[in-house]
Amino acid sequence: MTPSYGSKAWRFMKGAMLRNLPLMITCRQFEDFLLDYVEGSLPAGQRRVFEFHIKICRECRDYLAAYREATKLGKQSFDDPAAPLPDDVPEDLITAVLEARRSTPEP
Amino acid sequence: MAEQGVLQEERTLSETPSEEEELVAGLRAGSDAHATRFVRANAGWMRAVAFRLVRDDGLADDCVQEALIKALRNIGKFEGRSKLTTWLHRITVNEALMKLRNRKRLQEDLIDPLLPDFDENACRIEAPWTKRSTAEEILSQAEQREVVLSKIRDLPESYRIVLMLRDIEELDTAEVAEALGISEGNVKVRLHRARAALKKLLEPLLRGDAL
Numbered sequence: 001m002t003p004s005y006g007s008k009a010w011r012f013m014k015g016a017m018l019r020n021l022p023l024m025i026t027c028r029q030f031e032d033f034l035l036d037y038v039e040g041s042l043p044a045g046q047r048r049v050f051e052f053h054i055k056i057c058r059e060c061r062d063y064l065a066a067y068r069e070a071t072k073l074g075k076q077s078f079d080d081p082a083a084p085l086p087d088d089v090p091e092d093l094i095t096a097v098l099e100a101r102r103s104t105p106e107p
Numbered sequence: 108m109a110e111q112g113v114l115q116e117e118r119t120l121s122e123t124p125s126e127e128e129e130l131v132a133g134l135r136a137g138s139d140a141h142a143t144r145f146v147r148a149n150a151g152w153m154r155a156v157a158f159r160l161v162r163d164d165g166l167a168d169d170c171v172q173e174a175l176i177k178a179l180r181n182i183g184k185f186e187g188r189s190k191l192t193t194w195l196h197r198i199t200v201n202e203a204l205m206k207l208r209n210r211k212r213l214q215e216d217l218i219d220p221l222l223p224d225f226d227e228n229a230c231r232i233e234a235p236w237t238k239r240s241t242a243e244e245i246l247s248q249a250e251q252r253e254v255v256l257s258k259i260r261d262l263p264e265s266y267r268i269v270l271m272l273r274d275i276e277e278l279d280t281a282e283v284a285e286a287l288g289i290s291e292g293n294v295k296v297r298l299h300r301a302r303a304a305l306k307k308l309l310e311p312l313l314r315g316d317a318l
């Protein structure tokens with residue numbers, strides 16, 4: 001009999017398969033490789049093993065896609081086309097910098 | 108407070124190479140007019156950089172003031188191998204990091220609750236995704252942008268700083284390691300954990316649920 005998808009028995013079998021079959025890694029090992037994979041710095045052999053895990057593991061596939069989108073969302077949240085260029089620098093800050101410069105002898 | 112991507116600022120404000128050489132020559136000669144032009148052209152975007160890191164208007168102003176004074180004093184050391192704005196960016200980031208170190212030590216914050224979940228078989232626990240909103244869809248609503256920014260602010264400090272320096276200020280791993288005085292391996296571990304934590308914090312938005 002086949003245990004139902006996602007059940008305790010199914011997870012046990014998945015874990016045993018990932019741990020023991022050649023060219024397979026566990027989801028925890030996948031996590032350790034993840035940054036190097038998305039930064040493109042994983043050597044070819046390890047990349048193939050990593051990409052095979054993406055094919056066979058729904059959880060890590062979903063996770064990786066969400067991780068990438070969250071990273072992109074974080075980066076893009078700082079690029080606000082509606083935000084004006086910061087021009088509200090206090091005048092006394094500018095004055096203080098220029099005065100500090102005048103009062104400093106050339107080294 | 109305007110939040111501008113640093114690349115955008117550099118594109119908007121950097122001078123063409125010959126203008127930059129003329130400006131640097133003027134600064135080295137001690138010209139007041141050049142110094143005024145230099146300060147006015149750069150203080151604004153430097154303040155945005157400092158504010159992103161220290162998240163306090165007064166501290167950000169202090170960073171900019173000290174960074175500009177340092178830059179003017181050390182203009183003789185600017186070698187012209189990078190752009191003037193890149194050099195100023197590094198000085199500003201270093202001032203901001205110094206402020207953060209003075210305010211409180213970058214302690215090892217608890218990030219464990221925000222890290223991914225695994226069961227006892229080393230299998231990942233991840234609820235199925237029926238649909239996933241894109242960054243563009245989410246940011247098309249102004250109030251969602253504020254939510255994302257506030258989630259980044261919620262990250263534990265020692266992870267937030269690494270995420271900001273790598274993903275937003277676009278320093279490379281070696282530069283972040285040097286700026287924070289930690290190993291490159293440590294930078295990578297912290298960056299990955301920060302992104303993983305951010306994924307968890309942003310999950311309701313990405314799944315299209317109400318926050």
Ligand SMILES: [Zn+2]
Nearest residue numbers: 027057060231
């Ligand atoms: Zn997996």
